[in-house]
Amino acid sequence: MTPSIDIHEDGHVHTRLCNHAVGEMEDYVEQAVQRGLTTLVFLEHLETDIRYPQPSWLNDEDFAVYFREGERLKQQYRGVIDIRLGAETGFNPAAIPIIRRRLADYPFERVGVSCHFYRHGDVHLNLLSNRRQSLDKFAAIGADTVITAYFNALTEAVATLDCDVLCHLDAVLRHLPGICFNDGHKRQIEQLLDSMQAKNVALEINTSGFDYRGTPFPADWIVAAALRRGISLRAGSDAHQPSEVGRHFDRLPAYLAGIKSLSTSGATK
Numbered sequence: 001m002t003p004s005i006d007i008h009e010d011g012h013v014h015t016r017l018c019n020h021a022v023g024e025m026e027d028y029v030e031q032a033v034q035r036g037l038t039t040l041v042f043l044e045h046l047e048t049d050i051r052y053p054q055p056s057w058l059n060d061e062d063f064a065v066y067f068r069e070g071e072r073l074k075q076q077y078r079g080v081i082d083i084r085l086g087a088e089t090g091f092n093p094a095a096i097p098i099i100r101r102r103l104a105d106y107p108f109e110r111v112g113v114s115c116h117f118y119r120h121g122d123v124h125l126n127l128l129s130n131r132r133q134s135l136d137k138f139a140a141i142g143a144d145t146v147i148t149a150y151f152n153a154l155t156e157a158v159a160t161l162d163c164d165v166l167c168h169l170d171a172v173l174r175h176l177p178g179i180c181f182n183d184g185h186k187r188q189i190e191q192l193l194d195s196m197q198a199k200n201v202a203l204e205i206n207t208s209g210f211d212y213r214g215t216p217f218p219a220d221w222i223v224a225a226a227l228r229r230g231i232s233l234r235a236g237s238d239a240h241q242p243s244e245v246g247r248h249f250d251r252l253p254a255y256l257a258g259i260k261s262l263s264t265s266g267a268t269k
């Protein structure tokens with residue numbers, strides 16, 4: 001049997017409100033309707049106490065616009081498509097109480113967790129950036145050190161935040177050439193999956209990976225390890241422009257059917 005995933009729900013889209021995506025919320029809804037989706041979940045970037053020159057997240061005023069427009073769209077598209085308003089919460093280990101308070105204060109209908117930033121001295125570096133300058137800095141710090149900190153952060157995030165889904169689990173340093181995980185990182189991933197299983201946190205199958213590297217985030221062996229634990233899967237396009245809503249979802253059933261055999265054969269690499 002194919003592992004169950006709802007390919008009529010896109011659980012992860014952004015809008016122009018985050019400063020690095022384009023398109024109004026309604027443009028994303030329209031695209032989702034055209035694609036035949038039944039549910040669209042906005043998962044806008046929420047970051048806390050990050051020192052970075054170009055904010056790539058929503059401030060409080062942006063979130064006010066987000067909820068106002070989101071509620072209007074829910075009414076307008078009632079009976080056509082189910083719209084949910086969530087957040088992709090960037091974890092910052094130095095700001096846990098504030099993050100928890102913000103998640104409690106906003107009426108988010110889904111909370112995703114990710115980790116986009118690495119603290120380096122007084123500033124943060126973007127772990128998902130393709131900019132030469134930041135890739136050089138990460139190379140100087142040492143990719144292994146950075147990846148270890150990243151998986152520690154995600155495990156702490158799952159343990160300390162009320163969250164529903166873990167986003168693009170292995171996207172860390174996705175633009176660093178020759179990136180690979182060592183045995184220690186693989187053990188960290190297994191521990192992270194254990195915490196997700198214990199707290200009933202779903203794993204996102206992020207189809208932006210098809211465009212970046214030919215397969216979704218995370219890698220097949222991680223999905224297989226999640227399925228062995230009974231962790232549920234959610235599809236997310238991580239759309240940053242309306243045309244990306246639901247991207248490659250038609251490829252997921254066959255892709256996951258292949259992974260199912262991997263998960264039952266016990267292979268882990």
Ligand SMILES: [Zn+2]
Pocket residue numbers: 014018020045240
């Ligand atoms: Zn983004």
Ligand SMILES: [Zn+2]
Pocket residue numbers: 012014088238
């Ligand atoms: Zn995202």
